[in-house]
Amino acid sequence: xxxxxxxxxxxxxxxxxxxxxxxxxxxxxxxxxxxxxxxxxxxxxxxxxxxxxxxxxxxxxxxxxxxxxxxxxxxxxxxxxxxxxxxxxxxxxxxxxxxxxxxxxxxxxxxxxxxxxxxxxxxxxxxxxxxxxxxxxxxxxxxxxxxxxxxxxxxxxxxxxxxxxxxxxxxxxxxxxxxxxxxxxxxxxxxxxxxxxxxxxxxxxxxxxxxxxxxxxxxxxxxxxxxxxxxxxxxxxxxxxxxxxxxxxxxxxxxxxxxxxxxxxxxxxxxxxxxxxxxxxxxxxxxxxxxxxxxxxxxxxxxxxxxxxxxxxxxxxxxxxxxxxxxxxxxxxxxxxxxxxxxxxxxxxxxxxxxxxxxxxxxxxxxxxxxxxxxxxxxxxxxxxxxxxxxxxxxxxxxxxxxxx
Ligand code: ADP
Numbered sequence: 001x002x003x004x005x006x007x008x009x010x011x012x013x014x015x016x017x018x019x020x021x022x023x024x025x026x027x028x029x030x031x032x033x034x035x036x037x038x039x040x041x042x043x044x045x046x047x048x049x050x051x052x053x054x055x056x057x058x059x060x061x062x063x064x065x066x067x068x069x070x071x072x073x074x075x076x077x078x079x080x081x082x083x084x085x086x087x088x089x090x091x092x093x094x095x096x097x098x099x100x101x102x103x104x105x106x107x108x109x110x111x112x113x114x115x116x117x118x119x120x121x122x123x124x125x126x127x128x129x130x131x132x133x134x135x136x137x138x139x140x141x142x143x144x145x146x147x148x149x150x151x152x153x154x155x156x157x158x159x160x161x162x163x164x165x166x167x168x169x170x171x172x173x174x175x176x177x178x179x180x181x182x183x184x185x186x187x188x189x190x191x192x193x194x195x196x197x198x199x200x201x202x203x204x205x206x207x208x209x210x211x212x213x214x215x216x217x218x219x220x221x222x223x224x225x226x227x228x229x230x231x232x233x234x235x236x237x238x239x240x241x242x243x244x245x246x247x248x249x250x251x252x253x254x255x256x257x258x259x260x261x262x263x264x265x266x267x268x269x270x271x272x273x274x275x276x277x278x279x280x281x282x283x284x285x286x287x288x289x290x291x292x293x294x295x296x297x298x299x300x301x302x303x304x305x306x307x308x309x310x311x312x313x314x315x316x317x318x319x320x321x322x323x324x325x326x327x328x329x330x331x332x333x334x335x336x337x338x339x340x341x342x343x344x345x346x347x348x349x350x351x352x353x354x355x356x357x358x359x360x361x362x363x364x365x366x367x368x369x370x371x372x373x374x375x376x377x378x379x380x381x382x383x384x385x386x387x388x389x390x391x392x393x394x395x396x397x398x399x400x401x402x403x404x405x
Contacts, residue, residue: 092398156186215335244287247277
């Protein structure tokens with residue numbers, strides 16, 4: 001009998017096109033069960049999971065939605081692991097947006113569910129998915145209904161200064177309607193920033209870094225003395241970098257042009273910018289970075305898309321050096337692309353040579369598939385790859401809240 005098989009936390013992380021789950025002990029960081037359903041709403045949805053170091057993979061059909069995916073995970077996998085379930089002390093849910101009312105991780109009750117619903121408008125691709133995860137546990141499965149905790153991506157941005165979170169539109173829109181920059185991916189930025197302290201041998205509260213979370217969604221954050229002081233995602237997770245299917249920054253006039261001159265309905269424009277743009281829109285082929293990695297410099301559409309992606313990323317990174325009070329300790333890459341695509345790291349760092357970034361090509365090429373470390377030369381400003389672990393961060397937050405209740 002494994003003595004660590006107690007005080008376990010189940011974590012659900014419902015992303016924009018995936019559901020990740022993990023059962024782990026947040027104190028010793030040991031994972032017992034983990035899995036991922038990828039490519040929801042497509043023709044080829046499959047689940048992969050690992051239980052006690054054995055890997056499993058099953059095709060689960062086409063056009064699968066969140067409710068089906070969660071029920072599949074709970075009924076076909078979790079409920080069959082009774083020895084693990086009886087040691088669960090809580091369930092942590094990633095929630096992208098806490099809206100204007102929730103500032104930090106909380107035990108979920110009806111009032112919190114109402115607040116998360118109210119914040120759906122700020123994260124329309126994410127919060128509804130996060131809520132399905134929460135209600136699946138609370139309403140449908142008594143064994144999972146106790147001690148559900150919500151951990152918010154927006155919490156990391158609560159101390160951003162006003163000059164960074166305000167838009168230059170009439171102030172009343174902020175005061176009365178909460179229109180401001182909220183940020184996203186805070187859990188991941190927070191996690192990797194804490195991890196890089198170990199490499200740099202620095203305390204978090206003296207750390208100045210720029211962290212790049214590059215996944216299907218992508219964002220950059222500037223962290224000064226352990227506090228996030230600016231980030232590329234804004235009012236919703238649509239702003240900022242080029243993403244898998246999201247446009248990131250555009251001139252707002254494009255929306256008026258599409259609507260008034262091209263007669264495209266507002267809902268359709270929203271769909272174009274959120275689901276048909278970014279790498280998918282630019283390439284007209286794919287949003288999956290494996291395609292761009294294979295075809296860069298071979299296929300014109302892949303080259304074009306990667307070049308726009310890296311140009312925007314390098315611009316954000318260099319602009320954030322101006323807010324970091326004269327010191328940048330390191331740059332960190334994370335997320336599916338940041339962790340696994342040396343090409344993107346190399347092309348971006350080449351553009352940042354003015355900031356004294358010098359890539360070590362063999363180190364850079366060697367770091368993927370969960371490996372972490374330095375990717376720059378000894379005389380360079382350091383850049384690191386640090387795999388994110390949002391689920392561990394969520395489990396640790398969940399345990400903290402549970403211990404207080
Ligand atoms: P999200 O959590 O936002 O859904 P991820 O962080 O899982 O996204 O990142 C997804 C992106 O990372 C996709 O573009 C995918 O193609 C890319 N990616 C993941 N693993 C690899 C890999 N081994 N090689 C190349 N690209 C990868």
